[in-house]
Amino acid sequence: MFDTLTLAALPAEGEAIRPAIRAIAEQAIANASADVRARSWSGFDRDFSRLLGRSGFLGLTLPKCYGGAELGPFARFVVVEELLSAGAPVAAHWIADRQSAPLILNYGSEAQREYYIPRICRGELVFCIGMSEPGSGSDLASVRTRAERTAAGWRVNGQKIWTTNAAHGDYMIALLRTSGSAGDRHAGLSQLIIDLKAPGVTVRPITDLTGDAHFAEVFFEDVELPADALIGEEGEGWKQVTAELAFERSGPERIYSSVVLLDAWIAHLRDARRDDPATCALVGDFTARLGTLRAMSIACTARLALGESPVVEASLVKDLGTRFEQELPTRIGDDLASHPDEGVDAELYRTLLYVTHIAPSFSLRGGTREILRGIIARGMGLR
Amino acid sequence: MSEFLEPFERMLENVSTPAAVRAIERGGSPDAMWQAFAESGFLDALVPEERGGAGLALADVQPLWMALGRHAVPLPVGETMIARALLDGAPDGPVALAVAAPGQSVVVPFGLVAAYMLIESDCALHMVEASGALTGVVASLAARMTCNDLPSPHSTAPTSGLRPIAAILRAALIAGASGRVTEMTAAYANERVQFGKPIGRQQALQQQMAIMAEEMVAARIASQLGCAGGFPPSLVAAATAKAIASRAAARVAATAHAVHGAIGISEEHDLQLFTRRLHEWRLADGSESYWNGLLGRERLVSDARSVDFVRAHLQPEAATG
Ligand SMILES: Cc1cc2nc3c(=O)[nH]c(=O)nc-3n(C[C@H](O)[C@H](O)[C@H](O)COP(=O)(O)OP(=O)(O)OC[C@H]3O[C@@H](n4cnc5c(N)ncnc54)[C@H](O)[C@@H]3O)c2cc1C
Numbered sequence: 001m002f003d004t005l006t007l008a009a010l011p012a013e014g015e016a017i018r019p020a021i022r023a024i025a026e027q028a029i030a031n032a033s034a035d036v037r038a039r040s041w042s043g044f045d046r047d048f049s050r051l052l053g054r055s056g057f058l059g060l061t062l063p064k065c066y067g068g069a070e071l072g073p074f075a076r077f078v079v080v081e082e083l084l085s086a087g088a089p090v091a092a093h094w095i096a097d098r099q100s101a102p103l104i105l106n107y108g109s110e111a112q113r114e115y116y117i118p119r120i121c122r123g124e125l126v127f128c129i130g131m132s133e134p135g136s137g138s139d140l141a142s143v144r145t146r147a148e149r150t151a152a153g154w155r156v157n158g159q160k161i162w163t164t165n166a167a168h169g170d171y172m173i174a175l176l177r178t179s180g181s182a183g184d185r186h187a188g189l190s191q192l193i194i195d196l197k198a199p200g201v202t203v204r205p206i207t208d209l210t211g212d213a214h215f216a217e218v219f220f221e222d223v224e225l226p227a228d229a230l231i232g233e234e235g236e237g238w239k240q241v242t243a244e245l246a247f248e249r250s251g252p253e254r255i256y257s258s259v260v261l262l263d264a265w266i267a268h269l270r271d272a273r274r275d276d277p278a279t280c281a282l283v284g285d286f287t288a289r290l291g292t293l294r295a296m297s298i299a300c301t302a303r304l305a306l307g308e309s310p311v312v313e314a315s316l317v318k319d320l321g322t323r324f325e326q327e328l329p330t331r332i333g334d335d336l337a338s339h340p341d342e343g344v345d346a347e348l349y350r351t352l353l354y355v356t357h358i359a360p361s362f363s364l365r366g367g368t369r370e371i372l373r374g375i376i377a378r379g380m381g382l383r
Numbered sequence: 384m385s386e387f388l389e390p391f392e393r394m395l396e397n398v399s400t401p402a403a404v405r406a407i408e409r410g411g412s413p414d415a416m417w418q419a420f421a422e423s424g425f426l427d428a429l430v431p432e433e434r435g436g437a438g439l440a441l442a443d444v445q446p447l448w449m450a451l452g453r454h455a456v457p458l459p460v461g462e463t464m465i466a467r468a469l470l471d472g473a474p475d476g477p478v479a480l481a482v483a484a485p486g487q488s489v490v491v492p493f494g495l496v497a498a499y500m501l502i503e504s505d506c507a508l509h510m511v512e513a514s515g516a517l518t519g520v521v522a523s524l525a526a527r528m529t530c531n532d533l534p535s536p537h538s539t540a541p542t543s544g545l546r547p548i549a550a551i552l553r554a555a556l557i558a559g560a561s562g563r564v565t566e567m568t569a570a571y572a573n574e575r576v577q578f579g580k581p582i583g584r585q586q587a588l589q590q591q592m593a594i595m596a597e598e599m600v601a602a603r604i605a606s607q608l609g610c611a612g613g614f615p616p617s618l619v620a621a622a623t624a625k626a627i628a629s630r631a632a633a634r635v636a637a638t639a640h641a642v643h644g645a646i647g648i649s650e651e652h653d654l655q656l657f658t659r660r661l662h663e664w665r666l667a668d669g670s671e672s673y674w675n676g677l678l679g680r681e682r683l684v685s686d687a688r689s690v691d692f693v694r695a696h697l698q699p700e701a702a703t704g
Contacts, residue, residue, distance in 0.1 A: 001566055002596065280676045280683065281675040283678075284675030284676055284677065286689070287689065291696070294690070295605075374590075377593050
């Protein structure tokens, strides 16, 4: 069962890129404290993303004619791994590079490819994903926000929510109902590109429990879009979104969300010269799981490299990975607080509490744990 | 790789049937089954070519070990492969592996059906005729052996000892048995009807079985990591393989039994052939906490970042990918 998910080596093509991306990542984080680095995913820095673009680290898997590097998923794996394990700020290019550009490449018109992809590869465009709505979270097919045909193109009315980067983004790729009603489920959904500066778009940032505001509510009031805002075929939105989510779920980002905290804690143990059996067993548990999850993620990448869309396998790795990411702050917190006489410096304490508070999001973003397990169960022939 | 696996699988289908496994567990003679392995040539898979073996790498043998677990093979086949690889002139017959200090009493997996035991004691390897008492655990093929009056050593032990090698074998057996148990459980959930529909249609069970599949795949990949390096394996590779597989063994067995309900714990159902082994192999050659402890100690002496540490120690050769 799931036999195709098997150990794969990172080929030289991937490893070759590591020294260069490491040098850039190290420079970016040189003066950042651990709690800032722990924000990696949501660290928003357009200058850094442009630097990555100029240096050739964006659009790694995209064709050269659109400004990409034509390198394949392993090179991208290494770049993502280096950025996240250093804790570099990746938010300003993350979604565009990972999801929007491949989506436009696969389903977009030639004009859309030529316009958007080179700019994404240069790190100039911030995209956001408008899937969720107040009434449509896990039940994504129930989206109600509508795009109606007009003489000139489309008119959009409705609301999106939890849209990461909407407050400082350039474009949204939105999943909208273009025909039928919410009762029609998968039919009648389409994906459209919305310029977030278009009249009628209102963005209201949502502050989260850590005090950050990386996602937002977005309101559409008679927003007029040109005819070529549509990506792919009208009514094919559900199929396109499913493929897009395989990209979102398969990468190493689903293992490394807490890795800055892990390293900060290990540095603390070394400083405190603590290596009793219980401590070693905990360090070893994290290490064995990290190594295995990394191998599983590379195994997923190998399926992508063969041109497959490993939807079930990616769900499996993501669920196991987010459980690991979430256990780290819980167990590291228990470890540190069970040594009250040891002393924890302010930076490690802030990092621990930041990761602890944000950890619930790890198994929400990109599809909840229960939904992923449903996908795995279907893959096991149970549904 | 599958060029070896296919004939091996076919042989296992024929010789290690549930009925044959049960017969040996009830005290029947293992000789006929052993004969099939001896004649197959697979016992020399890890022996270097210049000594007349097949000279296979650990990574090539890992699927064979998993197959042993998948078929609940009641003989120390993987152990014998290891013993033959380690020793020039190993005797014919099934060999079990043990690590024991003088005077210590230990449980030796497959000790009751082995002809010999390869024992690591005081950093040396001793080959002795198999002996030992029943453990008292029903249907178990393990023997309880006290390590006294060993003959002069056959050779020195590998620097890291016998335990890491034995551990990666156990991890592979666990991975194979976990795969089998997961498939049995999914199939059963699709057949068994309660409340008017197959129990596999119940979301609560689907969620449990999804986790089971995750643990099973993790055990398989960890076992592959354990076998990806050279022979004998590094401590980090062995620790990762056995820690992850042992953790999975207990969880996979628990979910399998939960889904099967009462029939699963009955002797007549085949599930128990596999879950009893999962628990025995989890304990054999170090549990998850034992290996996590060693791995953590190794990790703490390195000031590398965690990702760099696992990258450096758990990287399959690019050529084999
Ligand atoms: C940090 C973060 C960033 C995000 N960024 C984006 C973004 O950029 N764009 C975007 O579109 N969305 C984004 N999301 C939204 C995310 O995709 C949703 O939160 C997620 O899909 C769950 O939807 P919900 O929050 O409405 O929860 P609900 O769907 O209301 O679910 C609540 C709980 O019920 C469970 N549940 C629901 N239905 C079932 C069922 N059938 N069976 C079993 N359990 C069920 C869920 O698993 C969950 O535990 C983001 C979320 C987070 C936390």
